[in-house]
Each structure stands twice: as C-alpha cells, then as structure tokens.
Amino acid sequence: MHASYSCDPAQTRGRLVAEEESAHRTCFQRDRDRIIHSSAFRRLKHKTQVFVEHEGDYFRTRLTHSIEVAQVARTIAGALGLDSGLTEAIALAHDLGHTPFGHTGEDALDALMQPYGGFDHNAQAVKIVTSLERHYADFDGLNLTWETLEGLAKHNGPVTGALPHALSDYNRRHDLELHTHASAEAQVAALSDDVAYNNHDLHDGLRAGLFSEQDICALPIIGAAFAEVDGLYPGLDPSRRMHEALRRVFGIMVSDVIAASRTALSDSGVQSAQDIRDLGRPVVMFSKDLWRDLKVIREFLFTRMYRAPTVVEMRTRVTKVVEDLFPLFMQRTDLLPAEWRADVERAKDEVALARIVADYISGMTDRFALQEHERLLG
Template sequence: MARAPGTAPYACHPADSRGRLHAEELSTFRSPWQRDRDRIIHSSAFRRLKHKTQVFVEHDGDAWRGDYFRTRLTHTIEVAQVARTIAGVLGLDTDLAEAVALAHDLGHPPFGHTGEDALAALMAPYGGFDHNAQALRIVTRLERHYAGFDGLNLTWETLEGIAKHNGPVAAPYPWALAEVNAAWDLRLDSFASAEAQVAAVADDIAYNHHDLHDGLRAGLFTEADLAELPLVGPAFAEVDRRHPGLDPGRRRHEGLRRVFGAMVEDVIAVAQGRLAAARPANAEAIRAMDGPVIRFSKPLYQNLKAIKGFLFTRMYRAETVMEERASVTAMLNTLFPMLMDDPRLMPAEWQDEMAAALDTTRRARVVLDYVAGMTDRFAISEYGRLTGLRGAAAQP
C-alpha cells in the first residue's frame, strides 16, 4: 500500500536537512526543498533548456526538427513528473525528488550528448567535462542573481542528488565536481538518497519512452520495426487486441503509454520489495546500502538493454543523425579555440572572467562555462558570426 508522501522513515525529512552553505532564514510556508525546486525553475540555466536538444539539433529550417520533438526542457518536465509519482507512492519527499529531477540536466551543453562528447575531448587537458559536474557548477557559481551569494545556494541534499543520482562517483573527479566537493563534502563514495535515486530512474523511464516516440515521428523506424522488441512489441499487440482498427496516431500513443506504465510499475514493485526486506531505519541507511534501492527488475533491465541497443543503431547512429553529429562537433571544435585565442569575441562579462584567469587551464574553464551555457541556436549563430558563414553554409 502506498504511503503518504514524505512519511516513510527512510525518506529525507526537511527538519533533518544539512542546510545550505550560506545560512538563510527558513521560509514560513515552503520546505527547504520546495525553495530549491523554485530556485531551479526560476534560474537562467533552466530557461535555456528550452533550446537545448536531446537527439535532433535545433536550428531554423531543420527538416529533422519540429514542435513535437523533445528538448531538454520538455524531457526535464517529464522526468520531474515521473519522479514525483514514484516518490509519492514510496512515501518519499516528493519535493526533493522533483528538485533533483529538475536540475539533473542543467549542465548539458548545446547539441545533446554530441556536444558533451566534443567538450569532453576539448577539455581533456584541463580537467575534463561532465554534465553532472557542470550542473553543480551552475547552481553553486554561475547563476549570479542573489545579493548574498553566487549560485542558488541549494541544500546539501539537492546538491548531493545532482552529484551522484546515478550512484557513487569514483575519483579522480571532474574539476567542477572536485571544486564543489572541496567546499562541502558530498560523500561521493556513497549512494544518494532514495529521492535522488528516484530522479535517476525517472530519467531512464522518460528517455526510453520519448526516444521511441521521437524516433517514430522522425521516420527513423516504424511500429512494424518494433514488433520483435521485448516490452514494446507486446504493448502494441495488447492495444491491437483491445482496440482493433485503431487509427495509427492513437495506436502509437496507446502502445507507448503501456511501455511507460510498465517501467513505472516495475520500479515501484522492486523498490517496495527491497525496502520491505531491508527495512532501512532512516535516509542514512539508504545511503549505506550496498546497491541502489530504486532500480528496475533484472528481467525488465534486460528488456531495456534490447530497446537501447535498437535505439542506438536505428536512432542515435542513424545516418542523418551522424551527419548532424559530425557537423556540430566541427562547429564546437572551431568555436572553442577561437574563443581561447581571442577573448574579445565573447561578451564583456566573459572577457572580464578571462582577464582574471591566471593560466591556460583557468582560461579553458572560462571558455567551457561560456560555451556549455549556449543553446543550440545560439551556438550555431555564434559560429556563423565568428566564421562569416551563414545559413546552410554555416554547417561545417
């Protein structure tokens, strides 16, 4: 039976929060994690997710894009919805789960995972690049709106969740993560709270669902191609049994919503079983466990491996997508050294940051912060402005 949200003994409870790096008075009507959630939603980095993409690159006139494909923002909203649902059923703090979910992709650069791969290669000599670490840098340093501190001054629990929602982090750490951890030990060698683990699994559920949907809409594969896939094929077969002759659009939606529901129900059932067996007394007991308490069952995990393998071949490595990957990688490989060599090409506030950088590594990190914060369309626009190439000619 479901617990009331936030009532489980193993939940993170607001009264037990480790607080904020910079002390603030408690809100009279919001919990610490409600305030974290609200600060994330009102941040500049969150708004920029609107024009950062998952798989398909966004630029004007792109035949592969449209209003129906997911962006980082719509993906993040879907993750937050799933996280609240699962956390609520398990008696966890839904506000903390939502806050971690809303922040989990703030550090993604333009052009999705392709942009991350390109920046990781460019930053290899300077301490590396990781989008989770960059998200921490954004919420602790780069958002500069509050009078008393840089960043959003989020609670320890939300920062912990951003840092290690996917599990313990092994040293050596990316420089941005090491910087935050030095200021406030996030216990990177342990698991995160159950709420953060929920956000991580919600991420998997959301992208497995919507990448199938977006791939179908893009014409990279058809429903017939999915018939032999575990979980997906049976879901469509069930729709056909219950609703014979359903029009294609409704059939697609009904099939994929069943896939979505099966993933959510599996996670809840596994978590309830593990929690009942382990009987963790508090949130610290969750962190001390020898594995995640929130995860898929082994059979479903194997099914998802097959689905991910299909998506990797038919979507992430599709010819048109690979052409886009090559194009935007070349774009970033051009922009980054140009900005390193001539800071005057950046806005005035970033020129000031570069002037204060004392060595090449610090200069590279300033350029990284600037480039990683770009949206897809702004990166393409800046490439065109700085190279003199416009429109179709701006594609390397």
C-alpha cells in the same frame, strides 16, 4: 505519509550560506522553485538530446524531457513514501549541465578540455547551481540544500576516482560525501530519467521515420502493448494507436520500478535516509526481467536512432561547430560577452581560461551556438 527512510526537510544538513526558512515552503520545495526560475533551466528549451533544435517542433528538448522526468519521479516518490519536493528538484536540475547538441556536444567539449581536466555534464550541473547562476545578492549560485546538491552530484551512484574539476572545487568547500550512494529521492530521479527517455526516444524516432511500428513491435514489452491496444480498439488511427501503445509501455516501466523498489527497500531493512546512503547498493531499481528487456530496447535505439545516417551526419556538423568555437574564444577573449570578461581578467593561467570558455560554450543553446559559429566564422 513519508517513510522513515525519506529525506526529512526539517532535518536538512542546510545550505552553504545560512538563510531564514520560508513560512510557506519546505527547503526542498524552495530548491525546486529556484531551479525552475534559473537562467540555465530556461535555456534547456533550446537544447536537444538527439535531434538539433530547429529540425522539428515535435521532438523533445531538454526542457520538455526534464519536465517529463520530474512527473515520473513525483509519481514514484509518492508511491514509495519519499519527499516529492527533493525528488522533483533533483529531476528538474539533472540536465542543467548539458552542452548544446546533446551528448555529441559534450563529447566534443570533453575532448577539447582533456589538457585542462576534461568536461562532465553532471559536475557542470553542480557548478551552474553553485557558482555560475549569479542573480542573488548574498551568494553566487542558487545556494541549494546539501541534499539537493548531493543528489545532483551522485544520482547515478558514488563518484570515485579522479573527480571532475567542477565537482572537486565545490566539494572542498561543502563535503557532499561523494563515496556513498545518494538518497532514495536522488535514485528515483535517476531511474525516472531512464523511464522518460526510453519512452520518448521511441516516440521521436517513429516520428522522424528512423524506424517503423513494425520494427518496434518485434521488441519486448512493446509488441504486447500494441497487441493489447489492437484488441481493445480495432482499426484505431495510427497516431492514437502509437500513443496508446507507448503510454502502456510507460506505465509498465513505472509500475515495475515501484514494485521492485518496494521489495528492495523492505529486504534491505533500512530505517533512515543515512542507512540508504551507507547501504552500498541502490534501493531504487527495475526488476531483473524488465531490466533485461530494456537493454534490448536500448540496443535497438542505439543502432537505429543514435547511429542513424542522418543523425551521424548531424553529429559531424555540430562537432565541428564546438571544435571551431573553443580555440577561437581561447585566442580571442574579446569575443566573449562583457559579463564574462571580468572572469577572464581574473584567470591566472590557461587552465582557468579554458574552464571559463568551456562554461560559456556549454551554456549555449543549439540555436545560439549555430548562430555564433555562422556570425564569427561564416
């Protein structure tokens, strides 16, 4: 049963290019399925968040992360009476715009793109689904509904100030009302991202030996989860003990979002999806207490994982890969694949060329970027 403030697929604002509706799926379910079948989604299999893709088979990739986010989002959306098709579509697409090598790759590409308007992964995700995926006969991109695009563009809140080029370009043709908050479905996708990465970064960091169970037992929520497992299963083997404890942490975060959001939705008095956009504040959230605890966990992960010597060393190495490839492709456009050269020929100036090169590099997987760097620069 959907709540009155959920996004109703029957009331969609539609697609940029009009299409006949499907007999078997809602418009939002079709969006989700087009995202799953896109080339950019498949490439997430070989893109990482913290570790470089070849470092270990157990570490999360952007693909496994996106699937985990979609699972959490589906659960929360169902509990709040929201449209699960739309929530899932936004969750599955939220990382499509990421460069190789996680945030390190994005920082390097953004620095190189400063003279040409910068680089932003959220705006790039919109560009991918509105123009860079070129498989359909009637349009470039995936021709997603307004609601899915709105959620992709502003799931982290209103987008104000100077707009990233990739976003302003599409927004001129199809106004996504960037000054308002997004739907509750998009807000759920954003919070589910937090839930998923808090949980799996703890898991991956333990597996990589960057910190120990003893270290994280001193953190809020986590110590109590391990204590509960030890009480129920004394002498459990370490791997199962870790899994049991972290799944409890996961459950606490999801339950907290559902409870805090139910209260926020009830207190806000919203009656429609538009009311949520116009409210001026988010309605999907953690409780104050849990948010405070999560900040402690994030600070620990920042110091012990994202700034760990082995990770910092890798950051330096992969930053150089991006810094070497960008000027090379700017000077030698003949090194770009044939299907990109038609765009290069249409480029009117250096800014347009830089954006094409950034689109190409940002689409690379970790593995491919390393291989190309080796092949072209030795």
